[in-house]
Amino acid sequence: MKMKVKGKHAILSLVLLTFGFLIAFSYQHTKTLLFDDQINAEDWEKTFYYRQQLIQFEENNHKLQQEIDQVRLNLLQLENEMAEQLDYMSETVTEKLALQALTGELPIQGTGVFVSLRDHEFVPSKAKIDDYIVHDRHIQMVINELIVAGAEALAINGQRIFSDSHIVCIGPVISVDGNQYPAPFVIEAIGDSETLKESLELSNGIIDLLVNEQIEVEIGKKNQIKMNAKMS
Amino acid sequence: MWVPFLFLLIGVGLGLLTDFSIPELYSNYLSIAILAAMDTLFGGIRAHLEKKFNQQIFISGFFFNISLAVVLTFIGQQLGVDLYLAAIFAFGLRLFKNISIIRRYIFRLPNKK
Missing domain, CATH: 3.30.70.1880 (Protein of unknown function DUF881)
Known part of the structure; x- marks a missing residue:
């Protein structure tokens, strides 16, 4: 009888052990999940903020890039103009040299x-x-x-x-x-x-x-x- | 009589101290397993009060129910059918039934019939 009681208790103990473990584990697990959710919310907010910033940066970059393109275009035009002016100047200089030779300023x-x-x-x-x-x-x-x-x-x-x-x-x-x-x-x-x-x-x-x-x-x-x- | 409660406390402590976390996907299994365990526990208490308690039935029922619930949930998830609802329904129903019977025994209320 005593053995039987003891055996009964042992089995009850085992069952309760498992039950307790399950309950506690589940409780903890749910808590972590909730915590994770909170973290996720914070993360989401942060991500949103950074993404917003990124978008702003990209827009800025885009604008700056456009500016650079514009400036490059201007530079190109300027260079072309300068090349033309150089051509014109070299022609003019040649003419001037010829004229100088004629007027005696040059041999x-x-x-x-x-x-x-x-x-x-x-x-x-x-x-x-x-x-x-x-x-x-x-x-x-x-x-x-x-x-x-x-x-x-x-x-x-x-x-x-x-x-x-x-x-x-x-x-x-x-x-x-x-x-x-x-x-x-x-x-x-x-x-x-x-x-x-x-x-x-x-x-x-x-x-x-x-x-x-x-x-x-x-x-x-x-x-x-x-x-x-x-x-x- | 206090030994089982000691073990209960040990179980709770172990559960709290366990540090590994399972994916969210499997939290269903856990809740189902807990439900099954509770059902079996209350079933055991009820059987005890009705003096029909049988260790073999109790112990086998405890683990078998848990396993069955988990397997049912697994199959349900594989098939895309919420089969664990069936388990929750069945276990929940039985849980309430058991508790009501236990209540009658505790408060010595007259049984129906």
């Missing part, structure tokens, strides 16, 4: 002709010496003729002649812009050598005139004439 070189004027060596004793030497007007005539014929640059004995140059006779020498040169005078002209030479050699042209005035004239083409820049 110039090219094909052309030279005319050498020389006093007549034989002067009859009765004759006036003035009739046999080269005068400034001869040189001016040659120069005018050359300019009219299209010479781009002129020089007398290596000195450039410009639009404002003056040539005067000082006794046996002539002065070009203040520098004196004795005979013979070599006038060089850069330009189309063929045209220049032909215009000088026209019948009743300048050469004939000079020869008639007892001046020894020598004329010829040159492939390469160099002139220095104006000295100032």
Whole structure:
């Protein structure tokens, strides 16, 4: 009887143990679930907040990206404009260099002709010496003729002649812009050598005139004439 | 007589101290198992009061009911049918019936019939 009671108690104990365990475990489990839910709610709020922030950041990024694109486009346009301006400037600079060469601010070189004027060596004793030497007007005539014929640059004995140059006779020498040169005078002209030479050699042209005035004239083409820049 | 209650306390303590958690998916099983256990316990008390208590029936009923409830729930979840409701219904009904009979015994109320 006692054993039986004890056995009964043992079984009851076992059952109650299991029952208690189940109840307690379930209780704890439910509590954790509730806690988890709370955490989840908090998490959700946080997630929502961060997501909102992310969206804002992305929008910002998008805006900034658009700005960058716009700026890049502007930059590209500017670069293109600059390239065009550079082209234009290089053209202009080339033109300016050519013009400078023409006006004498830069050295110039090219094909052309030279005319050498020389006093007549034989002067009859009765004759006036003035009739046999080269005068400034001869040189001016040659120069005018050359300019009219299209010479781009002129020089007398290596000195450039410009639009404002003056040539005067000082006794046996002539002065070009203040520098004196004795005979013979070599006038060089850069330009189309063929045209220049032909215009000088026209019948009743300048050469004939000079020869008639007892001046020894020598004329010829040159492939390469160099002139220095104006000295100032 | 106090030994079973000691064990009950030990069980509760163990349950509280157990630190592993089961997925939410299986919480159904737990509640069903508890329901089954309660049903069997009250059934045992009732049998005891009616002097019809049988250890074998009690112990086998306790574990078998729990297992059956869990299996039923499992099948129900596999099939997508809430079969555990059937278990809850059956166990709940029996629980109330048992408790009412126990009440009559305790308060010495006259039985029906």
